[in-house]
Amino acid sequence: MVQIIEKRQLTPITSLYRVDAPLIAKAARAGQFVIVRVREGGERIPLTITEYDRETGLLTIVVQEVGATTRRLGELGVGDHILDMVGPLGEAPEIPSGGHIVGVGGGFGSAALLCLMKELRERGEKTTVIIGAREKSLLILADELAEVTDNLEICTDDGSAGFKGFVTERLQQMIDGSPPGYPDFVISIGPMPMMRAVEKTTAAARVPCTASLDPLMVDGTGMCGGCRVTVGGEVKFACVDGPFFDAHTVDFDEAVARSKMYVKEEQKAADCQRSAHEEEAA
Amino acid sequence: MPVKRVDKTPMPVREPGQRAHDFEEVNAGYCFAHAMFEAERCLRCQDPVCVDGCPVRVPIAEFMHAVAANDLPKAAEILRHANPLAAICGRVCPQESQCEMNCHMTKRFGPVAIGHLERYVSDWEMAQPETDEVKEPWREEKIAIIGSGPSGLVCAGELARLGYHVTVYEALHAPGGVLRYGIPEFRLPNKILDWEIKQLERMGVEFVNNVIIGKTVTMDQLFKEYGFAAVFIGTGAGLPKFMGIPGESLNGVYSANEFLTRINLMQAFEFPRSETPLKVGKRVAVIGSGNTAMDAVRSALRLGAEHAMVVYRRSEKEMTARIEEYEHAIEEGVEMHWLTNPVEVLGEDGWVTGLKCVKMELGEPDESGRARPIPIEGSEFVFPVDNVVLSIGTRPNPLLVKSTPGLKTHSWGGLLVDERQVETSVKRVYAGGDAVTGAATVILAAGAGKRAAEAIHHDIQTEAA
Incomplete structure (x- = not known):
């Protein structure tokens, strides 16, 4: 059981949690993730580590309510417990030193970038972060990111904040020479369509790019193989070999298809949860 | 008489x-x-x-x-x-x-x-009625057990009986290892496993779930920070093998490990009340012939498959499952396709639609001593299926080895042990079960756990003397 020490609502469906998980906080590295289970009979789902504090033993995670399990998490508040949490899982990405490193985050991918950018800042790297959302109110952790990067570039689809357009359009401008300048290495974390678009943009300019994949997982230790992705023609397990892979060699078609395996079931689980709630309320 | x-x-x-x-x-x-x-x-x-x-x-x-x-x-x-x-x-x-x-x-x-x-x-x-009495360890030394499968449980029990403080670390949220995630309830009900674990708790064994040694805590920390006198590795052989044939990443293809873990550990058969889903269609092909294959194919039947098939490249004679599981599978209506080797998983729109196989015949004995199956030219055909479950074996998980300097393995991943068959290349680190032998049986793992416990006791006492 892991206790929630602090909770902050970032958007109507996204919350940040600081939890008391000293063993994980002590071992964590930027880019790794945890697996949680919220209740008996609940699913195991992976969540990226947003921050860790080895001294206080606190671990920060950001959760977007998209399915039954994340909605259940959303119902928890300060003092409540998360039933199970295990980690840190996966490997920290290898990011080359020197040059201009650009982190691109879409939606709640920004949360995963925070930890990495902080580590790159400590390493003394020159960095830029591009984050994007549909509109201003859906942007998360902009202030926190601004503190750990040299340049924060904000993009919104509707122009309600920063650059009007997609993160890839802003990235393309930089590739074309607009300040803060040409990216030597890109880290891409976000929804699959965004990561795919970032891959295309960087591939055309031959910029190396690593993407953080979050396929379906059960155990997170390499035991089930459910998270397999094809990278450079080879089958890899995202839980132990990833979650970061060379974006230019990832089979995104397959990864997208696999991510949709349980779309119907996810809906069913959410419906079941809703009707249980209504019964409770009645 | x-x-x-x-x-x-x-x-x-x-x-x-x-x-x-x-x-x-x-x-x-x-x-x-x-x-x-x-x-x-x-x-x-x-x-x-x-x-x-x-x-x-x-x-x-x-x-x-x-x-x-x-x-x-x-x-x-x-x-x-x-x-x-x-x-x-x-x-x-x-x-x-x-x-x-x-x-x-x-x-x-x-x-x-x-x-x-x-x-x-x-x-x-x-x-029988039982008491809640818990036996206290009477020795000073603490022993850590990594993995709560059969070898770990037996090693823990033996060491607790000898009076040691024993802590069992489990990566998943419930103890039991393969007994929990692998073997279905129709063969081994969870309540039996729970009872066995409770007996160990009554003997003073402590269970810690959700800790991955090598990730959450390193081997080095176990000795230096936690003060364990010895460590037993019983991490099993949990890494699924895939065949490497085209189409294995289509939706609807599972490793037997994933298929069974979703059912046994995550209780997918109670979906949506239990929230972990599993897709089981009307026609399911399970590749392999071991106990795990039988468990998977019989689970598929129980989840509504109308045709649950075993596909195996050798013949009935070379099958490795327990005879009882095989007989039960036949009685329940499982279809057996011997001398049939899958060569490709066929799909449409990302989903499995068929399993392309080739007929085999038996030739001269191979290195395993069993007759070598040889493809019959031109005999390819397709089983229309909704699911393919691969049950062609597992190998030891490299996770702990990767993070433990000096821990040596065979090229196939099994841990190297000394002539007593218990101590690894790292002093005071012992191992047994599938992590050493590759996938084998519960009882062989139990035997190894027992042997390791005796060796740990012997080594600690010899050093103290």
């Missing part, structure tokens, strides 16, 4: 038509009369060779005496002393290739049903 000269008393089972649709246990267990009758069949051999077939050397003859005399407390004591997982082994051991194979009754009448009686006595023991 004439009673000896009759066939083995069959295990009462639930009707195939009924049991093939739920996850309740298939075997119903002996009643008192069955047990007494069967124990009487034992010839009381002067030199009981049955024991030689048992990896944990249960004193079977004494056990039979106690059962026949209806002294069940004594029978239970004999069992438990030799095998802390008797209720489990009585259900999942391949007795036909171990103790019962050696039985002198085997040739003419069928062996004494040692396994069934082991289960009978364990079930009796489980039904």
Whole structure:
């Protein structure tokens, strides 16, 4: 059981949690993730580590309510417990030193970038972060990111904040020479369509790019193989070999298809949860 | 005594038509009369060779005496002393290739049903009232066990009995390892496993779930920060093998590990009340012929498959499953396709639609001593299927090895151990079970756990002296 020490609502469906998980906080590295289970009979789902504090033993995670399990998490508040949490899982990405490193985050991918950018800042790297959302109110952790990067570039689809357009359009401008300048290495974390678009943009300019994949997982230790992705023609397990892979060699078609395996079931689980709630309320 | 000269008393089972649709246990267990009758069949051999077939050397003859005399407390004591997982082994051991194979009754009448009686006595023991009393360790040394599968559980039990502080670390949210995530409830109900674990807790063993040694805590920390005197690695062989044929990443293709973990650990058969889903279509092909393949194919039937098939490149003779599982599978309507080798998983829109296979024939024996299957040219055909489950074996998980300097393995991933078959290349780090041997049986792992416990005790005491 892991206790929630602090909770902050970032958007109507996204919350940040600081939890008391000293063993994980002590071992964590930027880019790794945890697996949680919220209740008996609940699913195991992976969540990226947003921050860790080895001294206080606190671990920060950001959760977007998209399915039954994340909605259940959303119902928890300060003092409540998360039933199970295990980690840190996966490997920290290898990011080359020197040059201009650009982190691109879409939606709640920004949360995963925070930890990495902080580590790159400590390493003394020159960095830029591009984050994007549909509109201003859906942007998360902009202030926190601004503190750990040299340049924060904000993009919104509707122009309600920063650059009007997609993160890839802003990235393309930089590739074309607009300040803060040409990216030597890109880290891409976000929804699959965004990561795919970032891959295309960087591939055309031959910029190396690593993407953080979050396929379906059960155990997170390499035991089930459910998270397999094809990278450079080879089958890899995202839980132990990833979650970061060379974006230019990832089979995104397959990864997208696999991510949709349980779309119907996810809906069913959410419906079941809703009707249980209504019964409770009645 | 004439009673000896009759066939083995069959295990009462639930009707195939009924049991093939739920996850309740298939075997119903002996009643008192069955047990007494069967124990009487034992010839009381002067030199009981049955024991030689048992990896944990249960004193079977004494056990039979106690059962026949209806002294069940004594029978239970004999069992438990030799095998802390008797209720489990009585259900999942391949007795036909171990103790019962050696039985002198085997040739003419069928062996004494040692396994069934082991289960009978364990079930009796489980039904007895128990206290909540917990035994306190009386020695100073602390031992860490990595992994709560059969080898870890037995090693923990033996060390607790010897008075050590024992902590078992488990990566998943519930202990038991393959007994939890692998073996389905119709063969090994979770409540049996829970009971066995509770017995260990009563002996003073502490279980810590959700900790991955090598990730959450390193081996080095176990010794330096936590002060363990020795560590036993029982991490099993949990990494699934894939065939490397086209189409394996299509939706609807599972490793047997994932398929069974979703069902057993995550209780997908109760979806959506339990939130982990599993896609099981009308036609399911399971590739492989071991116990895991039988577990997967029978689980598929229980989850609504109308055609549940086993596809295996060798013949029935080379099949590796326990005979009981095989027979039960046939009774339940599983279709067996021998000498059939999958060459490609076919799909449409990202989903499995078929399994392309080639017919095989048997040639000369290969390096495993079994007849080599050879493809018959031009014999390709397609099974229309909705799911493919790969059950072609597993190998040890490299996670701990990767993070533990000096821990040496064979090229295939198994841990290297000393001539005693227990200590690894790192001092005071011991190992046993599938992590050392590659995928094998529960009882072999149990035997290894027991051997390691004895060695740990010996080494600690020798050093102290």
